[in-house]
Amino acid sequence: MKAGVYDRFWSTLGGGERFAAGIAEALAEEHDVELLAIEDVDLDVLGERLGCDLAGVGVRRIGDDLDAVERATADLDLFVNASYLSSERSSARHSIYVVHFPAALHGADSPRRRLTRAVDESTRRWRHRVAGRSGLHPWERASRHSIRWTDGRAVLDAELPPATRVPVHVVLGRYLPGNIEPVDVEVRADGQTIATGALTPVRSRFDQRRVTVLSGVAVGRPDGSPVEIEVVSSSFLPTELLGAADNRRLGVPVIDVVAGEGAVPALARRFPAAWENPSRADFLATYDLVLSNSAFTQEWVRLLWDADSDVLHPPVTMFDAGPKDRIISSVGRFFREGGHSKKQLELVRAFRQLVEGGVDGWELHLAGGCAPAAQPYLDEVRAAAEGLPVVFHVDVPGRELADLYARSSIYWHATGLGEDPRRHPEAFEHFGITTVEAMSAGAVPVVIGAAGQVESVEHGVSGFHFADVDELVARTRQLIDAPELLGTMSAAARERATTFSNDAFAERLRHHVASVVDRVD
Template identity: 45%
Template sequence: MKIGVYDEWWPTGGGGEKFAAGIAQALTDGNEVRLLAHEPVDTDALGERLQLDLSGVGVDVVPIGQGAVEDASADYDVFINASYMSRAVPRSDHSIYVVHFPSPPQAAPSGPKDRLRQVLRPLVAKPGVSITYRQGFHPEERIGKHVVRWTTGDAEVEVALPPGAEEELVVHVGRFVGTALGRVPIRIEVDGRHVLNASVAARAGRVERATVALRVPVAARPDGEPVTVRILSDVHVPADVFGTDDRRTLGVPVAGVQVGDDLAAVARRRYPSLDAAPIEFGWARCYDRVVSNSAYTRAWVHRWWELDTAVLHPPVTLQSRADKEPIILNVGRFFSPEHGHGKKQLDLVRAMRALVWRGKVDGWTLHLVGGCAPEGEEYLAKVRAEAEGLPVQIHANAPGALVRELYGKASIYWHATGLGEDPDRHPDRFEHFGITTAEAMSAGAVPVVIMAAGQEELVDHGRTGMLWEPVVQLVCFTEDLIADPDRLVRLSAAAEVEAGRYGLGPFGERVRGLVDDIVTGTPDT
């Protein structure tokens, strides 16, 4: 069979990409497996980074855009969509969709702001006018107070206009492109005709004011078809310019596109929800099988999408055990918790301070290991300041060899993602599964982790590790384990066995079974 595995984010080489690439590796025997990507992928380099063997996997490059992905999916016997937030509808004979975490539906109006939007929405509507982001745009992301779509350097917007209409189209481009890029040239074409040359440069000061409005004339076409507006610009790769983990090819950040410049148009751009249609999830039901990466994710898919899914836990690269040392380990990127499911390193340092104050951790050291992009430097500085004078070692952007060495030597593993968060308001701020916890367990580190989300699936309290809720339990459980070496050894052995269930071997068996089931028509159980 010819199998395509799609992930828009292959260049980032993160946890989601390891999941997707693990699926590809598992299916190479007897199949032609291709990574569906938006730019060339060096499978050898990607495999080395993810600790996977992708030597038998090819690459197919398609344009960015939902339509292009849907068209490409028809070329495969089995299309596996493992791209976060993708809503592409498959056109292959068989298909699987992987949910890393679901997007929420549009909530029913409840508070004063929601009711105000319902009143204003019909007032700002522009009859006969619609704007569609066709291709060449990355998914939405938030920068400051702006929701933007980065282009790939060549993006298209379709503008539907009523017959005979002549309007001004306003493209709002963010000026938060980074000073290292200098001035980025932009060219705008309307139905293949060059209409504007412009440029954008980084602006110091408040991000909220950092946009520039590019104005171009548009007129309804005689044939009634939408007008095609093309936005072209120079491109960059953030990893090469700024030293981040982001290896996407980026053009310019488009903060909004509007027709006209009256108050209604401004309101629609400033408050997109005034123009937004309710989010529908019918596309997910077009797949033969939808799988979630954990029972925690499955519960939220059921709650938000009203869809039952199977669970396919991510593949875990099992680590090698070494002679154990008095090391407490935590692995995770350094960034402020309000930017996502933060790893709460600041809280872990404070827990270590409490242990030191109680005088029960002589000779023990807490090691915090993780990547840190420029936007995480401020949070990292706070962690370093809090750790001053404590037996805490911080390894920012550590090489993989050091991470593996610490996995092998660590006796205890701490994890606190989700601490202090509201699971109903921000379920995405919790660990959906917990690959680093499983990796640490595979090397015999005893997990002492928060009793929340995916961590509860990994750890059997009192048998393979310890689950805590208030931080005082983290302190007390750690203290008890340090004081009882025999128990630490027993839990270490049990944790190592448990982690083996999530290794590449068992994962591959589950993936192959899943594909066999959809091809043969076996019902989901």
């Protein structure tokens, strides 16, 4: 079969991209596979950085507008959409949608959706076509609206009548994080500034009900070719600013860009909740199978989308075990509190309890990247570790991480500690790849008993779950005081990790593909 794997963010080389590349690698064993991308992709760099063999896999660059994926998949026998927060439709013969974690969608029959359709139909007669070309992330739901974040410079094509002055309105949502300064926004038409304004951060939930409209006038080109509309602003990285598990570069949230003579500003301000380009909640209907990256994600797909899905855990690279030292390790980026924190500060405090409780000769090793914005948090963790045998491995190469896994006897993971998984599921690991990596090297995991961690670690068999810091300390002390138990669980952890290996992943993926092909054919 001719197959395509889509990820809008190949260049970020994150966990989602490792998942997508693993899908391409597995499919390439039996099919003609290409990566669908909105920008150039270096397969050699991608394969090396993600640890995948992409020999024989091709790349096809597609457009960046809303319908680009639907057009590009028309000639495919199999399409796998593995992109984060995607709402693109598929027109392939067989289609699979991979969910990293779902965003809330509003159904086609909801009151808000009906109001949106009414506004859309009432304005359609005077609207000129405007299509995104580049610099726009996929549609996502943000409380009151469907939005597309820019990356700091969004480019759109407006089909305007030749040599005619046409009002252009950029409708922006109020979804900037509250801890940044107001953002200056400039709207240009064919390089000329036609509107400027400032977008202020969210200060209250009421702010999210409001919109900001920047209006100007563009002139149609004499030859009738599309006018280039730019939305330019500063940008930020959520992973640096918020500690969020989102490595996109974000500018401003665009609800709509409208060209026409109608009363857009008045309508947008009068009915802000209804003014949006719909995220097309019906996109799932174009897929034959939805795959969630964990049972935790699967449950949220059911709750937020009222949709069924099967589970396909991400592929995990297996690491070699070595002679074990008295090391407790934890791997994860250093994030400030309030984001997707790996809770290193709490881990240091737990380790202090162990040391003060009489545990001697053991070290805690914390490994992970640290963005400049997270440096104050790292400094706080270092200060808390003063006087303790705590070793930091910041921004280390892969070989040093492999050595740490090989020498570690126990592995800690506490993402989500103190949070409510029902209210803040984004604060938890939806699967937890580093835990499985450590297990593959024989480190016994002691992890928070929630979300994706409970799927990889069998409590009392291949590791332990904990609910709070006191239980983390108690379970760790149980392992330290019983070397035979530690050895038994180490062997069980290595065996359990193979369940999530690249080979096991490829076999499960083949099963899902076969089920789709057989069902549809």
